[in-house]
Amino acid sequence: MGTPTKKRPFTLEVDDRMDKERAQSKGQEAKDCNASSSKNAMSPMDSEYQEDLEETTSDLKIKINKHFIKGFRGKTGEAAQDKDKFDMKRLFSAVSSGEVAQLEGLEQYLQRAMKHLTDSEYRSKGKTALLKALLNLKEGRNHTVTLLLDIAEKMDDLKEFVNAAYTDIYYKGQTALHVAIERRSQLFVELLVQKGADVHAKACGKFFQLHDGPCFYFGELPLSLAACTNQKDIVDFLLDNQFQNADVRETDSQGNIVLHALVMVADNSPENTDFIIKMYDHILTRAAQLHPKVKLEEIENKQGLTPVKLAAKKGKIELFKHMLHREFQDKDTRHLSRKFTEWVYGPVYSSLYDLSSLDSYEKNSVLEIIVYGTEIPNRPEMLQVEPLNKLLEEKWRRFAHPIFLFNFVVYLIYLSIFSIVTYPWKPESNQTNQTPPYPLEKTLDGHLLLSGQVILLLGSVYFFLKGLSDLRRKRPTIESFPVDGLCDLLFFIQAVLFLASTVLYFCSRKEYLGCMVLCLALTWINLLYYSRGSKNMGIYGVMIQKVIIGDIFHFFVVYMVFLFGFSAAVFTLLDKPQEQPEQGTQVACKTVSVTNFTATALELFKFTIGMGDLEFTDRYRYKEVFYVLLISYIVLTYILLLNMLIALMSKTVQRTSDESTNIWRLQRATTILDIERHLPKCLKRRLRSGVEKVLGKGNVEEHRWCFRVQEVNWNKWNADMRIINEDPGNQEVWMPPEEPSEAS
Template identity: 25%
Template sequence: MHVTMDIDKTRRPKEEFFKAAHLNDTNSMKALLMSEDFDPCIRGDLEETILHTALFNGNKEIAEFILDRIPALIDEPITSDKYRGETPMHIAVLKQDMEMVKELLNRGADVITSRATGSCFVPGEDCQCYYGEFVLSFAACIGNEEIVRTLIKHNAPLDARDSLGNTVLHLLVLQEEASHAYSMYDLIMSLMTEKQQPSLDCITNNDGYTPLKLAVAEGQMEMFNHLLEKQKKPYWRMGTVSYCTYDLTSIDTWEDQKSVLDIITKSKDTKESYQTKEDYVRLVGELITVVGALIILISELIFLSKIGLKNYLANTSNGGPYPLLLICYSLLIIAAVVMRLLSEDEEAFPMSFALIIGWCNTIYFARGFKTLGKFSILIQKILFGDLMHWCSLVFICIIGFTFAFYILFVTLDLTDYPYFRNFAMTLRTTFELMMGLLDIPLPYDKPTPSNVFVIYILYMLFVYLLLLNLLIAMMDDSYWRIIPEAELLWKVQFAAVILLLEQRVPAFLKVRSGIPGSSLGFDDDKWYIGVEEILPETEGDTSAPIQRHYNVKWNRVRKNLGKIIKMKESAESTIL
């Protein structure tokens, strides 16, 4: 990545100095520098000097002439907030201008203390590149090995730490282009002496991370494996078998509060997900969701093991396929939790399907309402009856016509028919044609074989017109066949919901309904429910005496109950 100042769009001063530097006008620049009444230290809108401008425009001749006339500009930094601290050497490195890097070094340019600390070069909203402030770090992040070798040869410090405490090795870990970061890391380590290598590897930044730990914290597993491989020391080798040792100093938790194991278990992504008050409120909801998913999974698996898979799916009173969807929902939630703990980006995949299934399961919980319960039964019957059979038939037809389209178009120039360029794309196009989402995508400005139109017409007549209307007819037939018994099935489902809730209510909250047998003079260990039945009285009906006899007995029971209640109340009042 190259950092370039927006010089072309900025309003330049009226002085011809910057105009000559910007336009690479060597003659005008020499004439201006030779004049005695002109201030050569004037700065532009970005607080840059004329040497910065000349280097940005790559004019080596003007830059050398400026250095000859005004040598003090060689280490003069830009002073604006955005580019503060950027010296001519920084610019030469960013431009990868090896000739100017050598020229500046020969003239005594500072490569030890020069630091680019402007907002453009440090992490923040305005950051365009974070290259570690020092000239050597810039060169290493750019990936120019020749410049790195040259700077190290001129005593550029390898252990220099920027405002975040990062050395050049830390900066290489943070680079996205891992290929050149590996080679640059190995190059720098090879240019160090044996005394420097252990000390440089152990330098920690402001967060307490060495380069190895930083790779783990940032999730750079390829770089972590590379650094771990660099630490490997072969102990003995015999043929193809070798015994190697790895340094555990920064990996295990012995006397290290920020070991590699600690960093892995305290993932940065997880930490950053919960910072504000709203994040912790969301965390409570997530915990409730996870615990609920575990409870659902365990309870449903226990029930499934008792009645078997076949009965589990066929049990209409228990919700049919919806409990199976609950199991899928629970498994997807658990998978999303595992992926979050492992900082996997694919976490959104199981979560999105879990959300869909979760909303679909509202139909299962809505079956307690009379109107919605009937529709729940209809959806279940049609989904696993008519629709599954119809989908099987349509799948066979679509596959057949897809092969037909693919064979026809494979002999043509596929650049003109991108929707049929391979079998997968042809299958997708065929499906969209069946749903009426797409007209046949043909270039009408070029001739197309008539066979294509024949197959297309047959496909639309058979699949789009015939099979779709067949599905509508099947669903209509199922509706009128199911609706007479839908209310009865809903009552069964309603009872199943009550029993389901009763099983999950704690025992101390349950109150038994009915009439104890002791109150009726019956068995003490039994409970009864009284039902008053009135049968129609008709002349000549042999059941009439039974009705009168039954009513007399029930009236007697009610009188006895009234007496028992009064006796109980009088006894309680006497005791009080």
């Protein structure tokens, strides 16, 4: 681990500026302070010259004015008036130009004025002349850098000068070593490390964290910066040099090591993926050579995520695919592989995939992260990466499918009981004036009815608790709601309706019947949840969910605007109904009178479905306006909106036909993990997928839990590959010679 640079708790600086200069400086500082108070103000990384206000630090600094020390060292303040005086403006301008001649006399001036290059007078928000020089390289060179380091070394201030860091909120912690790496100057990187630069300095400013706006997260550490900017030579130098080696286990403020940082930088583009994969493998192998006992890929960050889990959580599919398929042929690094070729015959390969941290048998596994990670945009595609695809298929075949069918049968029984019990539960004709709860007959039918009601109540309590647990665990987003949350929400609403109906029933409220019949209808609709057990029905169910959540919901919102708007306008034109005539008086029964706003809206709704009547009432004013409103409503809703809905639904079905299969597989994967989660530990252990294999690491045997996948690759043929078994076939069970062996 790196040793942080110690700051001097007490510093004594010399200020040789004249009173006029000091007053001007204070005025500029006050101006800069007001300017920097804006929250949106952002200090530039570099400019020709900065006069930013130096922020207050916790260090105690006392400055001495040499003009009050007469005859000190035989001088009477001439140094402050000499033409070779160096202030920050002159110093920064000289190092920006890269001309050593402009720094002539700097060392003599500093010694004569008793100053250091690390004094606050020569620092702009932490930026020193060294940082300024490195930010202004020309063709990778700036000769003033070496001169500055030599001056600091002669004045016994080298370590603090080399490790001086930005204190600005945006670039806080960035040192000269960070800048040299970012400028891709291996010469100055080696020079700085030789001069004592801290290889574990952390650039933790806002610019180096993930947020909206300009930023670049690289893991804060110099090693991570070199790796994330594809500088292999600098990575090798930092890992192995004679001055100070970078520790690959060093973490940043988020607990990420260099491998985590590479995962965060990956963006699935071809050019990015190519160098990220090469750098990832290079650091992995170099770390294994330098630190054989360190298992770098098993280090977790503060979120409990290893690099492979982080790649799964962030949806970095290309890097994730490489991690799972990584296979080293070299004997010394083969133990770093996650894939091992068991046997090969022509284009047929039998591969063993390491299941560590992948299988849902372990807690917080990669499989659970992908299946339940609603914020991952490409979850369906990631589940198609081997061995996850075949692993889910085996889980479905071994235990999930039989249990799913059993649950389906149980739900059918529950639905049948609900449908049978509902009819006798409603009040009889002779009980319409009575209040619930109604008495049960002490007969066989009465006891069966009571038993059915108890079963329904217990089932609703189960669905209620399960719905709460699923919604809390999955936390579906708006984008993932059709995939992750719709079915769980419908089952939860079903349970709430039944429980509400039960409460109303025992509270002697007749409204219980409304909740109960709504629950019955929803119970039948929820039967479609079990369509995911079949591929064809599952894909059809996915399309229905997409259409309901997308097109029909949007249509409903727009339609309600039209319906309420025109209903209010039409209702305003209607006259109040006249009093009912006395008995015996003949009245022309022509139309039905509309007495309230709800009835008006209902009549207009009939126009939408083609059942309306333009003469549904004759009590209106301004006949022309009345018919204009009705005709406009018909055109906008029945002709326009409904046809738009049909067109959008057709387009949605066509667009989602390709992705519906992947979504169905994701839904089935969710079902598999939900079933596995509720299995007893003993049964889960027996049904665990994969086999334990002994894989050699040199002369040391290593036990790994692997999953066997048979693959066919016509672009790759057996060419001096390292394989575990020479002959193909079933390696687990011996088959008689006369029977053909089945490849595993």
